[in-house]
Amino acid sequence: xxxxxxxxxxxxxxxxxxxxxxxxxxxxxxxxxxxxxxxxxxxxxxxxxxxxxxxxxxxxxxxxxxxxxxxxxxxxxxxxxxxxxxxxxxxxxxxxxxxxxxxxxxxxxxxxxxxxxxxxxxxxxxxxxxxxxxxxxxxxxxxxxxxxxxxxxxxxxxxxxxxxxxxxxxxxxxxxxxxxxxxxxxxxxxxxxxxxxxxxxxxxxxxxxxxxxxxxxxxxxxxxxxxxxxxxxxxxxxxxxxxxxxxxxxxxxxxxxxxxxxxxxxxxxxxxxxxxxxxxxxxxxxxxxxxxxxxxxxxxxxxxxxxxxxxxxxxxxxxxxxxxxxxxxxxxxxxxxxxxxxxxxxxxxxxxxxxxxxxxxxxxxxxxxxxxxxxxxxxxxxxxxxxxxxxxxxxxxxxxxxxxxxxxxxxxxxxxxxxxxxxxxxxxxxxxxxxxxxxxxxxxxxxxxxxxxxxxxxxxxxxxxxxxxxxxxxxxxxxxxxxxxxxxxxxxxxxxxxxxxxxxxxxxxxxxxxxxxxxxxxxxxxxxxxxxxxxxxxxxxxxxxxxxxxx
Amino acid sequence: xxxxxxxxxxxxxxxxxxxxxxxxxxxxxxxxxxxxxxxxxxxxxxxxxxxxxxxxxxxxxxxxxxxxxxxxxxxxxxxxxxxxxxxxxxxxxxxxxxxxxxxxxxxxxxxxxxxxxxxxxxxxxxxxxxxxxxxxxxxxxxxxxxxxxxxxxxxxxxxxxxxxxxxxxxxxxxxxxxxxxxxxxxxxxxxxxxxxxxxxxxxxxxxxxxxxxxxxxxxxxxxxxxxxxxxxxxxxxxxxxxxxxxxxxxxxxxxxxxxxxxxxxxxx
Numbered sequence: 001x002x003x004x005x006x007x008x009x010x011x012x013x014x015x016x017x018x019x020x021x022x023x024x025x026x027x028x029x030x031x032x033x034x035x036x037x038x039x040x041x042x043x044x045x046x047x048x049x050x051x052x053x054x055x056x057x058x059x060x061x062x063x064x065x066x067x068x069x070x071x072x073x074x075x076x077x078x079x080x081x082x083x084x085x086x087x088x089x090x091x092x093x094x095x096x097x098x099x100x101x102x103x104x105x106x107x108x109x110x111x112x113x114x115x116x117x118x119x120x121x122x123x124x125x126x127x128x129x130x131x132x133x134x135x136x137x138x139x140x141x142x143x144x145x146x147x148x149x150x151x152x153x154x155x156x157x158x159x160x161x162x163x164x165x166x167x168x169x170x171x172x173x174x175x176x177x178x179x180x181x182x183x184x185x186x187x188x189x190x191x192x193x194x195x196x197x198x199x200x201x202x203x204x205x206x207x208x209x210x211x212x213x214x215x216x217x218x219x220x221x222x223x224x225x226x227x228x229x230x231x232x233x234x235x236x237x238x239x240x241x242x243x244x245x246x247x248x249x250x251x252x253x254x255x256x257x258x259x260x261x262x263x264x265x266x267x268x269x270x271x272x273x274x275x276x277x278x279x280x281x282x283x284x285x286x287x288x289x290x291x292x293x294x295x296x297x298x299x300x301x302x303x304x305x306x307x308x309x310x311x312x313x314x315x316x317x318x319x320x321x322x323x324x325x326x327x328x329x330x331x332x333x334x335x336x337x338x339x340x341x342x343x344x345x346x347x348x349x350x351x352x353x354x355x356x357x358x359x360x361x362x363x364x365x366x367x368x369x370x371x372x373x374x375x376x377x378x379x380x381x382x383x384x385x386x387x388x389x390x391x392x393x394x395x396x397x398x399x400x401x402x403x404x405x406x407x408x409x410x411x412x413x414x415x416x417x418x419x420x421x422x423x424x425x426x427x428x429x430x431x432x433x434x435x436x437x438x439x440x441x442x443x444x445x446x447x448x449x450x451x452x453x454x455x456x457x458x459x460x461x462x463x464x465x466x467x468x469x470x471x472x473x474x475x476x477x478x479x480x481x482x483x484x485x486x487x488x489x490x491x492x493x494x495x496x497x498x499x500x501x502x503x504x505x506x507x508x509x510x511x512x513x514x515x516x517x518x519x520x521x522x523x524x525x526x527x528x529x530x531x532x533x534x535x536x537x538x539x540x541x542x543x544x545x546x547x548x549x550x551x
Numbered sequence: 552x553x554x555x556x557x558x559x560x561x562x563x564x565x566x567x568x569x570x571x572x573x574x575x576x577x578x579x580x581x582x583x584x585x586x587x588x589x590x591x592x593x594x595x596x597x598x599x600x601x602x603x604x605x606x607x608x609x610x611x612x613x614x615x616x617x618x619x620x621x622x623x624x625x626x627x628x629x630x631x632x633x634x635x636x637x638x639x640x641x642x643x644x645x646x647x648x649x650x651x652x653x654x655x656x657x658x659x660x661x662x663x664x665x666x667x668x669x670x671x672x673x674x675x676x677x678x679x680x681x682x683x684x685x686x687x688x689x690x691x692x693x694x695x696x697x698x699x700x701x702x703x704x705x706x707x708x709x710x711x712x713x714x715x716x717x718x719x720x721x722x723x724x725x726x727x728x729x730x731x732x733x734x735x736x737x738x739x740x741x742x743x744x745x746x747x748x749x750x751x752x753x754x755x756x757x758x759x760x761x762x763x764x765x766x767x768x769x770x771x772x773x774x775x776x777x778x779x780x781x782x783x784x785x786x787x788x789x790x791x792x793x794x795x796x797x798x799x800x801x802x803x804x805x806x807x808x809x810x811x812x813x814x815x816x817x818x819x
Binding site: 055058059060063064333334335337338339341344345348349351352355356359363458459460461463464467468471472474475476478479480481483484516517518 | 578582597600601602605606617620621624625627628631632635639736737738739740741744745748749751752753755756757758759760761763
């Protein structure tokens, strides 16, 4: 017997490489070679596209009063409200207009008696230069508001902030606009001596003769049912906090603003024109028409029309009263955002796939091979997340990019006015936000499901948990009162559905942002960040548990 | 002669076998506890945030049972696992060898599942209502200003509470039927939750053609079934409380029927 040294066994194979690109390739191979998963991913893209288009077919605008409101069309083709009391003269060529706003009050018009005060934060009193008195004309204005200080606004969608604070006799506001060719510059001042430039507006194609003058507007308030309370000479409106909003629609209520102007001066060449606006005489009148969905009057009740407005002068002081607004028109319904919820069908499929991409390894025992080949478990999970995220993103992008133009076309032929529900092209910023956002939403949801799968190791539990987190808040948002509903849609991953909003909201227009109207409390990309935050935390927990637990 | 009967086990024995399986799987207890916690927790939160001067017209009974919306997901998971869990572990072959009459095996599973869901559902519903009974008066729901005080002994409240328990049981049966057809737990739970949750999202947004919206609410398993919880404005409902629950029962029956048929025709 000899006890020679025994050479330990060595495999003839070279040691495997576990650098990250190879890990990615391994995970991609795992995904690609399961035929059911590839079919399911293609089905998710198809389901998304088909469901969105089908929903567009079932969304008839002819039955919906909100589908074709009365609006003016602004210079950019957008729907606008252009309805205000205008005291004006014609201005030929370059010139400037200056005025001091000494007071601004807003009231609730009454059929009889003294009208009570009501707060209208976005009532407007100021000076304006506009291409014509036709609704939807290009304009630039500097104006004082009760709730948002002095603003310079032009062409409806642009809004710049000037001096803060409300107008009062103790702190009047001096406003000035100068025209030089297509460029209009706005200034404000607290004392009429020291002027600050607020901004400049370029109004392309402004005619040489424009209208310049004083204007007053006070937008309608949206009043939730029975929330208007009056005490003495002032009224207030409750916060919109009705639950089951379908049963208690907000009622629009007309308001009227009255402003006193003095130190009014118009410099430049006046010109007589065919409409009889001659010389230096000021001429007043309500411009435009009440915008939006016409009031539906109960039979037998008198329907209050909008206040007529008016102006009078005494000793250089102009007292102007008016109602209406000069602003972009914001709709109360969002058909595009609603039909994009068809992507929920695809979302369910990718949540299931994301979870299965992890849990299937546990069921088959493949996870032990995976971890033997690549012992650094965090990197395995990262590779899986990248693979499932990218594949889902590509599928979602394809589905949404096909669905959007077809669905928009169907909506338009279904009776939704294209001015109010814009047909975003795929390359426009909102179009890109919708398409890329939908794809990103699907991709991050799949990663969240992957992490849930790694934590729970059971497909059914992981899928149900992610579905409940993502979809149930949308349903609760319709049921709960607005306050809690808004919090739910800020904190849960459902905030990311804000990416699918089809109608823009403007800070300078008071609109009720209710989940039932498809409006989300967070800006779209911040909502997406909430979803990403959830996915990041879930990935962190998954890595922690993967490292601690036996596979 | 073997003492085994050629007919296979009698229904009682199949029932006992299924009960043993259901009882000894850890996920059953976890899921039922999750269901009770989700239902009672979400119901209590919902009642705590709704205040009367703002929303006096609220249906307090329906509000107190809001959590069923979440709890049903746990019931669906339990029901799916009862069937697809056996497919993933291969246990189904043993089950069907012991109980060759496949309809009997499915029925035994359905009866056991219904039993535990009814018991847990009753606990969850009772907890939610009792919590609401203490919270709502403090939030202004005292019967004044057109609000409705929650009366636990009132007929409509009892109907809503009992109906919610039945609703959960029917959700369980619907999911069991789906899982019998699809066999894979991932596909089954995604299908079950999609069927439940997508319809109310679509009808809630209010841009669908009213006819289609009405039809979806009438025929969606969740929207129709949950009409059992309504106690106010019954005339405004798309479908009445009991007919609504009937629609859900129809869905569950159809899923079980197709599941039973497929189970007979297919190899395990």
